[in-house]
Amino acid sequence: MVLTLDLLFSNPAIIKAVIDRVLATKMDEIYWKRYLKFERTKARTFKTYIGTVSGVTPGSIIDHNSNKPLRGRKALGTGVGEVADLGDRYQLDNDRLEVLADLIANFNATQPTGRESAMNTIIDFIVDDMRQAMLAPHKRMDLVLGNLRSTGKAQVETKENKNGVSTLDIELPVNELEPTKEDGANFISYLQDTVSALRASVGAFESMEMTRKTFVKNIVNASEFKDSYKRLFGSAEFAAKGGMLTEGMVNEVFTTFGLPNVKVIEDYVQVDEDKMVNAFAENRISLLPKGELGKMRHYTPYEMRDKVPGKNYTTLEGDMFISSVRTDEGRFLEYGAAWIPDLTAPNKISIINLDTVNGN
Numbered sequence: 043m044v045l046t047l048d049l050l051f052s053n054p055a056i057i058k059a060v061i062d063r064v065l066a067t068k069m070d071e072i073y074w075k076r077y078l079k080f081e082r083t084k085a086r087t088f089k090t091y092i093g094t095v096s097g098v099t100p101g102s103i104i105d106h107n108s109n110k111p112l113r114g115r116k117a118l119g120t121g122v123g124e125v126a127d128l129g130d131r132y133q134l135d136n137d138r139l140e141v142l143a144d145l146i147a148n149f150n151a152t153q154p155t156g157r158e159s160a161m162n163t164i165i166d167f168i169v170d171d172m173r174q175a176m177l178a179p180h181k182r183m184d185l186v187l188g189n190l191r192s193t194g195k196a197q198v199e200t201k202e203n204k205n206g207v208s209t210l211d212i213e214l215p216v217n218e219l220e221p222t223k224e225d226g227a228n229f230i231s232y233l234q235d236t237v238s239a240l241r242a243s244v245g246a247f248e249s250m251e252m253t254r255k256t257f258v259k260n261i262v263n264a265s266e267f268k269d270s271y272k273r274l275f276g277s278a279e280f281a282a283k284g285g286m287l288t289e290g291m292v293n294e295v296f297t298t299f300g301l302p303n304v305k306v307i308e309d310y311v312q313v314d315e316d317k318m319v320n321a322f323a324e325n326r327i328s329l330l331p332k333g334e335l336g337k338m339r340h341y342t343p344y345e346m347r348d349k350v351p352g353k354n355y356t357t358l359e360g361d362m363f364i365s366s367v368r369t370d371e372g373r374f375l376e377y378g379a380a381w382i383p384d385l386t387a388p389n390k391i392s393i394i395n396l397d398t399v400n401g402n
Contacts, residue, residue: 081337188321214388226399
């Protein structure tokens with residue numbers, strides 16, 4: 043086989059090998075997959091349920107000769123969701139293409155016994171270009187789901203979407219809580235009272251999510267927590283560990299309080315060449331219910347139904363595609379996807395807004 047640039051980007055086996063190499067590198071964790079799984083929708087818009095029954099009502103005790111009482115399921119609130127179109131185009135610069143052309147020339151000049159090693163070198167070289175295209179839509183969904191979990195809202199403005207004009211605006215019916223300054227002075231008691239009060243209407247919570255900064259400021263440094271830790275484990279241990287307390291140490295105390303486990307979220311996403319942001323908002327504590335949080339709805343992008351002549355397409359999970367094309371402007375990698383998080387029961391998510399407590 044005589045390899046060329048065109049053959050390299052159009053050969054399904056080679057592209058699959060590059061994609062497999064990207065997945066094997068594990069350079070970028072896809073955060074949203076901790077909470078959601080892909081589920082296809084048959085149309086761009088879909089019915090979404092915004093309420094579910096979290097528990098099972100006890101059965102009725104009836105007289106031996108009586109008819110059984112008729113029971114009904116609580117009606118689910120419904121809304122309409124719509125997938126968001128995702129796509130970018132990456133131009134492979136001439137410097138990288140020249141290096142790639144040299145690697146291909148080396149492959150063609152290599153004896154058959156050495157070609158596997160030469161092909162591995164080519165694949166390693168183009169992995170980063172493919173990585174950008176493969177992971178970009180996942181990183182956008184990391185940001186969207188992080189915003190939804192921590193604020194109940196997700197917005198993508200034009201300034202954040204530099205090469206596009208569309209905006210995304212979602213607001214979920216989450217349970218929003220705003221403790222006062224007085225609540226902040228006894229914050230652990232506030233958490234206990236809040237979790238206890240919500241149990242009747244929402245059910246048990248699985249975790250409390252927050253950023254590292256919020257964790258240190260509002261949990262570790264809370265006077266109630268310090269006093270409780272010293273009482274349970276001794277002043278000497280607290281003095282030794284001081285501000286080095288971990289989630290595990292805190293959760294040992296919280297278990298005795300009947301509180302859900304703390305989960306510190308450090309899901310950083312690179313939004314620019316020199317800027318990374320945490321997908322989870324500061325000054326927020328999110329109380330998440332037990333069980334599956336929802337689905338990542340996906341739909342087949344229009345381009346996959348009406349393919350552009352001359353492009354080479356590869357389909358990935360979630361109806362996402364990656365394409366390559368050579369034009370008179372250069373060689374390009376593109377991706378396209380139509381996704382949106384669909385949370386099963388957002389009304390069972392409670393978000394504590396600490397802006398007032400922390401003086402913001």
